[in-house]
Amino acid sequence: MKVLLVDDSRTIRNIQKNVLAQLGHTEILEAGDGVEALTLLESDTPDLVLVDWNMPNMDGLTLVEKIRETNTTLPLVMVTTEAEKSRVLEAINAGVNNYVVKPFTAEMLSGKIEQTLAKVGA
């Protein structure tokens, strides 16, 4: 399974990569902001996207909205420091399938990924 990681922090992306590797997913694409992510999506089709909210050039919420304009089925998980309930609702309304609040443990993130894939698969 191919996964796109969108986060301006390389450290966070590495943490996510390690979790994904433990789940057996080693085909990883990376983007540092929403603009980079959209460029990648023009030529590649991941099976799952993990998106940070607060990023330069284009934030995560705008990225989610843009993706959903043309693709309503791609699983999207917001991985973010934004913990307010209103923000969570905002993200869900924009089209994310699941939400993970930082700081997360490896178990939390892997649980949310598996939950998302199970939901979308069903």
Place this chain on the structure above:
Amino acid sequence: MGDAAAAKSRCFDVSVTDGGMRALVQLRVDVDLSSVEQAAVIDALKDSKVQVTESVTARVDELIEQIQSGSASAEPFVVAEGSEPEEGQDARVEWSEGLSPERGRDEDDSGRVNYYERHSILTVEEGAVLGRFVPAVQAKAGLDVRGNAVSSGRKLQDVVFGENVQLVDDGSQAIVATAAGCVVYDKFHLSVISILEIEGDVDFETGNIDSAIDVEIHGGVQDLFTVQSRKGIQIGGHVGASTLKADGDIVVLGGIGGKEKGTVQVGGTLTAKFCGEVTIRSDGDVVIEKETINSEITTDGVFRSTRGAVIGGWVHAHQGMEVATLGSDAGVKTRVSVGVDPRLRKHLLEIEEQMRQRGEVAENADAMVAPLMAAIERLTPEQREQATKLIDKVQGIHDEVAALDQQRQSLLDQIKPSASAVVEVVHELWPNTTVIIDGLATTFRDGIRGHFSVARHQMGDTNGWELIMTDKTSGSVTPLTSFRFRM
């Protein structure tokens, strides 16, 4: 032929040359050619048994035109040509990549030629696809000017499938090895032989050897070369500063002179005439006929040199050893050990210390993270980012401790005392020899002659252990001054 015809025939000559492949008309130079007619030329050609086809007639017409226009040459005029035969092609093998027996590996990725890997001998596993069989292409006969068939004369070669080779019966023409072995393709005869035999030495001619089958080397192995086999290796000559690796047994009829660079790794038993300055690791027994000098030998089995001497270096045999002589009259420091390998024990202690230290770090890190997680609702976004990174670091430390614990478990499995861990000396033991049994050691300051053994013995009702020497002739037992061996 009448006088007039005879007169005309004297104006030209017809000949058939090149083995019947060309018919020529040679005009004579000092005669009147005006009377030469097409019919006469054709008759002469027929007399020479040349097949007069349309194209031959056209060529004759061309000649007559040249004569009549005065442009005829004195050179022979070709009026007919045969067709050459087409050579067939021998049957051949289109080799799978990397499998051609004629290949020699040349440059590596950096462009340098690795002479140790050139001309390496090729071995394959059972079931390997050697290549594709390409059948012979039959020759096509030619035709001479007289209409006779002309063959190339060469007999085509077919590929013969010999031992352990089979052509797959599914139309793919794939050739498969039906047993592991060495691919031999000689004079169109293809086989896979189950023993790799090398007549001379392993050197720049043969390159390194990596074999799936038994290897038999009639010569020796030159310095810096490697011989590996998934089965066994037998070497008739001397092994230099080389690398030998076998999953099975290794037999060296000569000796091994490692020059402090040579290594031997053997899954079965190693047998050699002598060894010097070599590192040997054996899962099975090690049997050395004569001297073992300044070598590091570790065996999970028994070390046996009942007519030989161990001088210098360190020989460890988990299940015990029997030697004629230990040490030398020059007082060379010699160490032998049986039972638990002291070096493994040292490694175990090092790992346990590392686990203790990293475990403390992990505990401290957990203590730092706990309050963060408890106050998670109050963290700012930046603090949450930092907390995520910290949690990951802590997890990394726990993973390190888990990995160290795995290493520790693996070492514990290897560190098993052996009930038969005895050092038996048949003739003589020289001073400055240390004997270590399951971590308990004694160093002999004086020499001892005779047949005796050294073993570990539990002292009375205590849990203490000591080393004792038993004289095999008289049966007398002598306790030895022992100490706990530390690396």
